[in-house]
Every structure is written in structure tokens, then in C-alpha cells.
Amino acid sequence: MTDKILYDLRGVSKEFVKGKEKITIFDNLNMSIKEGEFLAIMGPSGSGKTTLLNLLGGVDKPTSGEIWFNDSRVDNLSESQLAKWRAGNIGFIFQFYNLMPMLNAERNVELPLLLTNLSSKQRKKNVAAAMELVGLSDRAKHMTSEMSGGQQQRVAIARAIVSDPKLILCDEPTGDLDRKTADEILSMLQLLNRDFGKTILMVTHDPSAAAYAKRTLHLDKGQFIEKELTT
Amino acid sequence: MSDFYLVYKNLTRKKLRFFLTFFAIFIAFLMFGALAAFDKALNAGVELSADNRLVSVNKINFTQPLPISYVRKVQTVEGIEAVAQFNWFGGYYKEPRQQVMTFAVDPATLLAVYGDDIAIDEERYDGWQKNQQGILVGKAVADLYDWKVGDRIPLHSNIFSKRGGSSSWAFDIEGIFTAKYPQADTNSVYIHYKYFNETQSFGGDFIGWMGIRTVDPKLNEQVIKAIDDMFANTPFETETVPEKAFNQSFIAQLGNIGLILSSVVFASFFIILVIVGFSMALAIRERTNEIGVMKTLGFSSLRIFKMVLMESFMLIFLGGIAGLFTATYFLGFLNNAPQFPLPDLILSSDIILKAVMIMVFLGLITGIVPAVNALRLNIITALSRR
Numbered sequence: 001m002t003d004k005i006l007y008d009l010r011g012v013s014k015e016f017v018k019g020k021e022k023i024t025i026f027d028n029l030n031m032s033i034k035e036g037e038f039l040a041i042m043g044p045s046g047s048g049k050t051t052l053l054n055l056l057g058g059v060d061k062p063t064s065g066e067i068w069f070n071d072s073r074v075d076n077l078s079e080s081q082l083a084k085w086r087a088g089n090i091g092f093i094f095q096f097y098n099l100m101p102m103l104n105a106e107r108n109v110e111l112p113l114l115l116t117n118l119s120s121k122q123r124k125k126n127v128a129a130a131m132e133l134v135g136l137s138d139r140a141k142h143m144t145s146e147m148s149g150g151q152q153q154r155v156a157i158a159r160a161i162v163s164d165p166k167l168i169l170c171d172e173p174t175g176d177l178d179r180k181t182a183d184e185i186l187s188m189l190q191l192l193n194r195d196f197g198k199t200i201l202m203v204t205h206d207p208s209a210a211a212y213a214k215r216t217l218h219l220d221k222g223q224f225i226e227k228e229l230t231t
Numbered sequence: 232m233s234d235f236y237l238v239y240k241n242l243t244r245k246k247l248r249f250f251l252t253f254f255a256i257f258i259a260f261l262m263f264g265a266l267a268a269f270d271k272a273l274n275a276g277v278e279l280s281a282d283n284r285l286v287s288v289n290k291i292n293f294t295q296p297l298p299i300s301y302v303r304k305v306q307t308v309e310g311i312e313a314v315a316q317f318n319w320f321g322g323y324y325k326e327p328r329q330q331v332m333t334f335a336v337d338p339a340t341l342l343a344v345y346g347d348d349i350a351i352d353e354e355r356y357d358g359w360q361k362n363q364q365g366i367l368v369g370k371a372v373a374d375l376y377d378w379k380v381g382d383r384i385p386l387h388s389n390i391f392s393k394r395g396g397s398s399s400w401a402f403d404i405e406g407i408f409t410a411k412y413p414q415a416d417t418n419s420v421y422i423h424y425k426y427f428n429e430t431q432s433f434g435g436d437f438i439g440w441m442g443i444r445t446v447d448p449k450l451n452e453q454v455i456k457a458i459d460d461m462f463a464n465t466p467f468e469t470e471t472v473p474e475k476a477f478n479q480s481f482i483a484q485l486g487n488i489g490l491i492l493s494s495v496v497f498a499s500f501f502i503i504l505v506i507v508g509f510s511m512a513l514a515i516r517e518r519t520n521e522i523g524v525m526k527t528l529g530f531s532s533l534r535i536f537k538m539v540l541m542e543s544f545m546l547i548f549l550g551g552i553a554g555l556f557t558a559t560y561f562l563g564f565l566n567n568a569p570q571f572p573l574p575d576l577i578l579s580s581d582i583i584l585k586a587v588m589i590m591v592f593l594g595l596i597t598g599i600v601p602a603v604n605a606l607r608l609n610i611i612t613a614l615s616r617r
Contacts, residue, residue: 054610080532084531086527102244111232111528114233
């Protein structure tokens with residue numbers, strides 16, 4: 001981990017309007033994430049974890065405040081600019097894997113590379129490397145429907161890292177897995193952070209999952225209420 | 232992998248749905264191709280009609296005869312280049328079901344009027360002119376009965392009889408003619424009027440109608456008036472019309488084929504519009520979450536829009552092209568069928584162009600709504616749907 005700030009949220013507020021009611025999720029939230037961190041964000045349902053992840057992932061915009069990534073402001077980018085920014089900088093891992101059922105494992109992993117200028121040969125090379133890293137080289141041609149939950153999540157991890165993003169955002173990555181498989185997935189994320197220097201931000205309900213992170217933030221009613229170092 | 236591959240995989244992921252929609256489109260374009268070719272073949276006579284050709288028939292109706300002397304008189308009208316005479320023979324080969332469209336003509340004038348349509352070796356034509364019992368056979372008829380030059384064949388008439396009571400005439404095949412245009416008819420044969428007239432038992436010295444070539448189409452009106460005025464108030468008044476009008480009125484007697492064709496095609500394409508439109512909308516709705524994931528990964532909304540639209544085009548074009556290909560084979564089969572009464576049924580370039588334009592229209596109309604929905608889809612809303 002370096003001291004360089006990768007992500008910086010400055011006075012971020014997020015409000016929703018539901019009927020005539022205005023719901024405030026965050027009010028003047030400040031937060032920074034350093035390059036190479038493995039950060040877990042915990043909190044009860046409705047605390048704003050997923051909304052925070054959406055803001056950090058550039059799929060939602062704050063009502064006010066600024067979001068800076070690698071010294072560039074990203075909250076004011078247009079939708080198409082954000083799409084390009086996401087493709088180049090962020091890898092996503094979802095609770096329910098969100099793989100494309102009509103594609104086999106390696107085609108799923110290749111998907112983000114369609115957004116790059118890499119040649120077909122280079123894409124194949126990158127996909128093979130990512131599949132090897134998650135230990136699924138022998139199942140590259142298999143359809144994801146033929147795989148277990150743990151294997152599908154490993155395919156999702158390979159998809160998240162194949163374009164070599166700076167940041168990996170994980171939304172309850174072990175929420176749909178048994179304990180043993182969850183530990184394997186979390187160990188893999190730890191490895192990506194420790195050996196490959198990936199910055200990882202993980203939203204989870206599960207304290208044992210959060211224990212794999214270097215730092216945990218607790219979110220409640222739109223505010224961080226406690227910080228702890230877990231190393 | 233490319234966007235094209237993704238589109239293809241999305242399109243074929245639900246095999247049964249893909250097959251059913253593909254099949255509906257396939258059938259619609261098969262029908263379109265076949266009916267359009269059929270309509271074109273029916274109207275080929277109209278399309279191929281020369282502007283400088285007229286047809287003169289008995290004013291009562293075209294089944295009534297005209298005296299043979301009219302031919303000589305009409306030839307004297309100013310503005311006329313040549314006059315050919317025709318008599319319907321009502322011929323068949325061995326059995327009445329083996330109909331042969333037989334016309335008794337004057338070989339000296341046939342090519343002077345219809346030389347633009349009929350292609351025949353000059354030597355063969357001369358041979359036919361010299362042999363009164365000679366017959367000139369269209370290629371379609373020759374292929375059907377496997378007739379060759381030099382064969383002597385019997386033809387019966389179901390209208391006329393010979394002196395002596397027989398209704399069978401024997402002819403020597405002197406030549407086989409082809410058409411200068413693929414859609415021109417070669418389903419007929421020509422015999423000598425003189426031989427026919429001299430050997431028939433009744434109604435001699437009459438003809439069925441006259442085909443007239445004018446010097447210039449601009450003179451048509453003047454020539455028509457001159458001919459009809461010449462025979463006004465006689466027992467055999469004439470009605471002379473441009474060849475195109477004559478052929479059109481002949482086709483009109485079969486019914487409004489064009490309207491039937493348009494109605495069938497419109498109904499089938501409207502059904503396609505509903506089926507494919509519904510199917511595409513359903514498919515995209517089912518994939519809401521996946522579209523959300525793709526947008527999250529960095530696929531732009533515009534790119535997703537194009538991919539959905541491409542899917543709709545791919546479905547329509549796959550079904551449409553398969554339908555047109557099958558129509559080509561089907562028409563080929565019909566063309567080779569014995570006794571098929573029409574000139575060659577061809578999927579001509581204008582029919583193909585029209586079909587492609589319909590495909591583009593259908594692709595756009597059925598794809599645009601789901602594509603716009605996908606374009607507008609909010610990522611957070613999309614990811615919340617499973």
C-alpha cells in the first residue's frame with residue numbers, strides 16, 4: 001500500500017425523491033482510499049453501502065460534493081465518459097456473479113477486453129492469464145451454468161482483473177457462497193491485493209469476510225461510525 | 232469474440248423462440264418471393280410489350296374471326312411497318328391434357344413484327360418457311376416433349392378438323408426458337424397458316440387477330456384510327472389497341488393478381504411485425520440485468536443500442552435470406568414442372584431489392600423500441616432486476 005490517495009470523496013451527499021418525500025442517504029460524506037488498500041465496508045441493510053459502491057463505481061452520481069479518482073474529478077463526467085472510465089479503471093465483482101449465460105467461461109472473461117484496442121491474440125493471452133490466476137484454466141471452455149457457485153465467482157474475478165484495473169469493487173462477493181468457498185474467494189482477493197497491488201473495496205454483511213480486509217469502515221445511516229484496522 | 236458474436240449468441244440463446252420467429256420470417260419471405268415472381272411472370276407480357284406494336288381484333292371480342300383480306304388492306308395504312316396474322320389452332324399432342332399453344336401464322340411476316348422477342352437460327356427459319364408442313368417450336372415445349380429438329384410429330388386440334396374428318400395434323404419440326412428475354416414466353420408453337428387454311432374443313436380464309444408493327448410509336452394513334460375507320464360499318468369491325476393495353480386487359484380477366492399479392496404480403500408482414508416486435512421486446516426485457524452488467528463493465532449505451540438493433544436486423548435478414556433462397560429453388564422446381572403454363576418464374580433483381588428494403592424496414596421497426604429501451608436503461612434499475 002502506498003500513501004497515494006486513489007479515491008477521494010469530498011462532502012458527498014446523495015438524496016432520492018420518493019413521491020413527495022426526500023430521502024437523504026448521505027449528507028456531507030468524506031472518505032479517501034489509498035492505492036493498494038483492501039477496504040471492507042460493513043453496515044446494516046439500508047445503511048447506504050450499495051449506494052456508496054454505486055457512487056464509487058461511477059454508475060450513480062452524487063447530489064452534491066465531489067468524487068476524485070487518481071487526481072481527476074469523475075462525478076462531473078458524462079455518461080459515455082463514465083462508461084469509458086469504468087472500463088479502464090474499475091473491475092466489478094457482484095454477489096450473484098452476473099455472468100453472461102450464453103457465453104462460456106473464457107468468453108465471459110474476455111467481455112471487458114472488447115472495450116480495449118487489444119488484438120484478438122493479445123486478448124486470448126490476457127484471458128488465459130486471468131483464468132490461470134483464478135485456477136480455472138481447465139474449465140475455460142465450460143458454460144458457466146455447468147459450474148459451481150464458487151467457480152462462477154472465480155470466473156467473475158477473472159473478468160474483473162483481466163483488463164488490469166486499478167480498483168476492484170466487490171458487492172457482497174461471498175453472499176451466495178458456503179463458508180469454505182467464501183474463504184477461497186476472499187483469499188483470492190487478498191492475493192490480488194497483496195501480490196498484485198490491486199486496490200480492493202468490498203461491501204459485506206459478513207464480519208468474517210471483512211476480516212480479510214486491511215481496514216474496515218462501518219456505515220450507518222449514511223455516516224461512518226467507527227474505523228478499525230484489521231490488517 | 233466481437234459484438235457480432237455477442238449479438239448472435241444472444242439471438243440464439245433461446246433455441247425454440249429463435250426457431251419459431253425465424254420460421255415465421257422465412258415463410259413470409261418465401262411467400263413474398265414466390266408470389267412476386269408469379270405476379271411478374273403474369274405481367275411479363277405487359278412489361279415486354281413493345282411500344283410500337285398494336286393488336287387488332289374483332290370488335291365484338293377477340294374470339295371472333297376477321298377475314299384474311301384485312302391483312303393486305305391493313306398493310307397499306309400509312310405508318311405501318313409490318314402486319315402478322317394469327318389463328319388459334321387449339322392444339323394438343325397425344326392426349327387432350329397435353330395442350331400445346333399452337334398458332335397458325337404467315338412465316339413471311341412473323342419475324343418482321345416479333346423479331347425483337349423470338350430468337351431463332353436464320354437457316355432454320357428459312358427451312359421452316361420453305362416447308363409448309365413445318366413447325367417452329369418454342370424451347371419450353373420442345374423440352375417438355377423431348378422434341379428435336381427433324382422429328383415428325385402429330386398435333387390434334389380441339390376446334391378444327393381436316394377435310395376427311397381427322398383432327399390430326401402431322402408436322403416436321405424445322406426449328407426450335409428461344410426468347411431474347413428470360414421472361415418471354417417459349418411455351419408456344421407456330422405452323423403455316425396456308426397449310427392450316429387449305430386443309431381445314433370449315434371457316435377458311437379467316438384469321439384470329441393481327442399483330443401490327445408501326446414505324447414509330449408516335450404514329451400509333453393515327454394508325455389505330457385509320458385501321459378501325461377502314462372497317463367501320465362492315466360485318467367485321469375491328470378494335471385496334473396498343474399491345475400493352477391488350478395484354479393488360481387479358482391479364483385483368485384472371486382477376487387483380489396484384490391486389491391479391493399485396494394483400495397476402497401485407498398481412499404476412501404485419502404478422503411478422505407483431506411476432507418479431509413482441510419477441511424482441513420480451514427478449515430484451517428478460518436481459519435487463521445483463522444489459523445493466525454490460526453497461527457497468529463499460530459498454531456505452533449507444534453501443535448497447537446498436538447491438539440490440541443489430542440483433543433484430545440479424546433475425547430478419549437470416550429468415551428473409553433463407554426464405555428468398557428457398558423461393559428460388561421452389562420457382563426453379565415450378566419452371567421445370569411439365570405443363571407449367573407461365574414463362575420462367577424468376578426472382579429478379581427488383582424483387583430482391585424490394586425484399587431487402589422490406590427486411591431493413593422490418594428490422595428497424597421491430598428493433599427500435601427495445602433498442603431505445605436498452606439505451607435508456609438505468610444501470611441501478613437494471614442491476615436490481617434478476
